[in-house]
Amino acid sequence: MPEEVKLYESPALRTVTGPTIRPGGLALTERALAHCTLPTEAAVLDVGCGNGATVAHLRHKHGLKAFGLDASGRLLGTGRKATDGLPLIRGRAEALPFADSCLAAIFCECVLSLLSAPQVALGEWHRVLAPRGYLVVSDLYARNGEREERPASGALMSCLAGVTGCRTLHERMRTANFEVLLFEDHTPLLRRLAAQLVWAYGSLDAFWSAVGGGCGDGCQDQGGRYGYYLMVARRGAEEHG
Amino acid sequence: MKSDKDWGDELAWHCAACDRPLELGQVTVTYMNNSFTTDMPRCPGCGRVLVPEALALGKMAEVEKILEDK
Numbered sequence: 001m002p003e004e005v006k007l008y009e010s011p012a013l014r015t016v017t018g019p020t021i022r023p024g025g026l027a028l029t030e031r032a033l034a035h036c037t038l039p040t041e042a043a044v045l046d047v048g049c050g051n052g053a054t055v056a057h058l059r060h061k062h063g064l065k066a067f068g069l070d071a072s073g074r075l076l077g078t079g080r081k082a083t084d085g086l087p088l089i090r091g092r093a094e095a096l097p098f099a100d101s102c103l104a105a106i107f108c109e110c111v112l113s114l115l116s117a118p119q120v121a122l123g124e125w126h127r128v129l130a131p132r133g134y135l136v137v138s139d140l141y142a143r144n145g146e147r148e149e150r151p152a153s154g155a156l157m158s159c160l161a162g163v164t165g166c167r168t169l170h171e172r173m174r175t176a177n178f179e180v181l182l183f184e185d186h187t188p189l190l191r192r193l194a195a196q197l198v199w200a201y202g203s204l205d206a207f208w209s210a211v212g213g214g215c216g217d218g219c220q221d222q223g224g225r226y227g228y229y230l231m232v233a234r235r236g237a238e239e240h241g
Numbered sequence: 242m243k244s245d246k247d248w249g250d251e252l253a254w255h256c257a258a259c260d261r262p263l264e265l266g267q268v269t270v271t272y273m274n275n276s277f278t279t280d281m282p283r284c285p286g287c288g289r290v291l292v293p294e295a296l297a298l299g300k301m302a303e304v305e306k307i308l309e310d311k
Contacts, residue, residue: 187310192275195304199277202300 008050008114009074012210016196019053019082022110024138024189026057028230029109032136033062035182035232041065042104047093047125048111052079052086058107059086069096093121098128105134112139113162122176129235135178136232140190141166143227163226177236187227248282251293256284263291270301273308 007013008021020026038044040063046054049068056079058066068088070076076088091097093108094117106125115121125135142165164172166183173180194204201207254263263282268290270277282291292301 191307191310195275195307196277198300198303198307199279203303 006072007211008110009072010211012201012207012212013197016200017193019051020109021050021053022138023193023228024186026054028138028186028189029054029057029107029136031184032107032138032182032230032232036105036134036136038062038064038104038134043067043102044105044107045069045096045098045103045128047096047106047108047121048114049088050075050079052076052083052088054107054109055079055086055088056083064105069093094124096124096128100127101130101133103128103133104130105136107136109136109138110140112137113141113164115162118162119172119175122172122178126176126178126235131235131237133235134232135235136230138186138228138230139163140226141169141229142225143187144225166229169229169231173231173233178233179236180231180233182230182232184230185227186230190226190228251282251291254282254291256286256289258289259284259286261286272305275308277304 014021017023018025043065044058044067046052046058046066046068049055049070050072052068055066055068058064066087068076068079068086069091070088071090071092073090076090079086079088089097093111093115106129108125112118112121129135140163142163145165170180170183197207198204201210248265252263252265255261256263261284264285265280266283266285267278268281268283270279281296282293283289
């Protein structure tokens with residue numbers, strides 16, 4: 001069985017995106033923070049933190065007590081090497097090692113569509129967020145419908161794995177008792193990243209070769225099927241369940 | 242990234258205005274508010290850049306297409 005290729009672990013992608021490994025880098029994080037009221041030292045978690053670039057940014061630039069969680073031991077190892085003492089935890093987005101209602105905000109950037117059980121994860125995030133706590137999500141979405149793609153086992157695991165449309169995203173938020181405060185399209189950032197990849201590697205085909213896997217039809221798509229969004233939501237006032 | 246050796250043909254050009262041989266130098270290309278930096282043959286005098294046909298019709302065209310969402 002071929003080894004599973006994880007796009008987000010690929011140095012070929014990081015060479016272009018830098019340590020944040022996502023379209024827009026820290027710019028969207030900053031934009032989201034402008035919509036959140038978070039006191040200094042507030043406890044926040046970056047779910048799918050990768051090498052912890054956002055965790056370091058939240059701690060050093062905003063004075064937040066930021067933690068990071070990721071399933072990739074490889075990326076966490078890179079982060080620990082880069083910044084000593086960064087509180088990075090290996091774990092799953094659907095089972096957070098945090099007590100109920102203890103976090104002021106959760107960040108989940110370019111990760112939600114990768115999760116095999118996004119609705120379970122949203123329920124879990126609701127559990128650990130304080131009442132009225134913030135949920136910041138940025139990710140890809142399907143612009144022309146609600147299709148959800150899941151490559152077969154052994155195929156490239158990328159941000160396209162579980163991409164859904166706006167309607168599904170909003171339904172999932174509502175079901176998990178999150179109130180959406182902001183939903184913005186930032187598709188130009190996705191286009192910019194694709195363009196940067198072509199510029200760096202000569203073509204998207206050459207980029208996928210450098211990553212070490214094929215991507216079906218999804219990433220060859222230049223016809224605008226995929227967009228990128230920023231969402232800021234809050235945990236609903238009433239109790240979950 | 243192409244080395245000096247790879248740019249042999251283009252580096253044989255001279256700038257018409259300055260009559261100086263082109264040299265490889267870092268160039269920033271901007272399109273639709275997006276900037277891309279690369280090494281290209283340029284005149285060390287006036288800074289004019291030679292965009293090789295293969296680059297213009299290859300990845301530069303692909304980048305344009307992506308940014309224009311076509």
